[in-house]
Each structure stands twice: as C-alpha cells, then as structure tokens.
Amino acid sequence: MVDIKIRELQKEDIDTLAEINITTFPWTSFKLTHKAAAKFLQDRLDKQMVYVAVKDDQVIGFIAMKRDFLFGNYIRRIVIREDLRSKGIGSQLVKYVEELTFGNNIPNLYLICTTTNTKAIAFYIKNGFKIIGEITNFVDEGLDEYILRKTIGTINEFKLYD
Numbered sequence: 134m135v136d137i138k139i140r141e142l143q144k145e146d147i148d149t150l151a152e153i154n155i156t157t158f159p160w161t162s163f164k165l166t167h168k169a170a171a172k173f174l175q176d177r178l179d180k181q182m183v184y185v186a187v188k189d190d191q192v193i194g195f196i197a198m199k200r201d202f203l204f205g206n207y208i209r210r211i212v213i214r215e216d217l218r219s220k221g222i223g224s225q226l227v228k229y230v231e232e233l234t235f236g237n238n239i240p241n242l243y244l245i246c247t248t249t250n251t252k253a254i255a256f257y258i259k260n261g262f263k264i265i266g267e268i269t270n271f272v273d274e275g276l277d278e279y280i281l282r283k284t285i286g287t288i289n290e291f292k293l294y295d
C-alpha cells in the first residue's frame with residue numbers, strides 16, 4: 134500500500150486539487166471549470182469536511198464529505214491523481230470518512246456515482262457499498278446516477294428515533 138498522509142484541506146491545496154478534478158472523468162463530461170472546482174473547495178475550506186491525501190509533500194487527491202443526510206453522512210466527491218490510482222489511496226480516504234461516520238455511531242454513508250463510471254462503481258463495491266437506487270437524467274439529459282449506501286445497522290439499533 135502506498136504511504137500517504139491524510140489531513141484537512143488548506144488554502145494552498147486548492148489550485149492543484151481543482152486541476153486534478155477538472156481533468157478527471159466524470160467531471161470532464163459535466164464540463165466542470167477550474168473556477169467552479171476551486172470554488173467548490175474554497176466554500177468547504179472553513180467547514181473542515183475535505184480531507185486531502187498527501188504523498189511526498191504533494192497533494193494528490195481529496196475526499197469531500199457532507200453531514201446529516203438520511204441518518205448518515207454523504208461522500209460528495211472523491212478524486213485521486215490519475216497516475217496514482219489503483220494503489221489503495223482512494224480506499225484509505227474512504228476508510229477515513231468511514232471512521233468519522235461509523236466511528237461516531239452514525240450508521241450510514243451514501244454517495245452517488247455516474248452509471249457509466251464502471252471503475253468507480255467497482256471501487257465502491259470493493260469497499261462495501263451497495264447500489265440502492267438510480268436517478269435518471271440527473272446532471273444532464275441522458276446522464277444517470279446510481280445511489281450507493283454502506284451501513285453498519287438500522288436507525289433503531291442506533292437509537293436515533295426519539
């Protein structure tokens with residue numbers, strides 16, 4: 134497994150990470166601009182929910198998480214620099230947000246993934262997620278998304294109903 138550090142996003146990371154983001158499918162088909170990708174990260178800077186993978190002092194990817202979605206958290210975006218994929222780094226980032234979720238007795242983790250992004254879907258299945266639904270024509274006409282969920286138990290088991 135590649136040795137990385139995971140830390141919170143810093144302002145200096147944004148330009149590099151935005152560039153990695155916009156040159157990556159599926160965002161290439163969404164026509165995401167550098168400005169919009171940078172704004173996405175900038176908007177989350179103070180909320181401390183973007184975690185960055187660092188290898189040899191270089192930022193090489195990130196995972197963004199949102200809280201409070203259907204008795205769970207939600208992975209908003211994950212990207213690893215292309216030349217460093219399939220080396221276990223994405224799985225380490227997912228494990229990191231799993232810890233922040235399941236480790237705090239929040240029983241669900243969700244995300245959506247473009248249905249044609251077969252490599253990412255294989256990655257999520259390998260990490261224990263299950264496809265639980267589909268949203269058609271979501272980002273654009275003809276662009277469909279799967280909804281995926283990983284869970285460690287029911288709402289009642291976690292006594293989340295008052």
Ligand SMILES: CC(C)(COP(=O)(O)OP(=O)(O)OC[C@H]1O[C@@H](n2cnc3c(N)ncnc32)[C@H](O)[C@@H]1OP(=O)(O)O)[C@@H](O)C(=O)NCCC(=O)NCCS
Nearest residue numbers: 211212213218219220221222223224245246252253255256
């Ligand atoms: C999806 C992504 C975050 C996974 O990160 P990663 O560091 O490559 O993932 P890992 O190395 O931990 O796991 C790789 C596994 O995921 C799948 N996988 C994901 N991307 C793959 C690729 N480019 N080539 C081969 N397998 C891939 C395979 O099942 C692989 O398992 P294997 O290596 O045992 O064959 C990364 O590939 C990426 O940035 N992709 C582009 C952005 C994207 O699609 N994000 C998700 C949008 S919903």
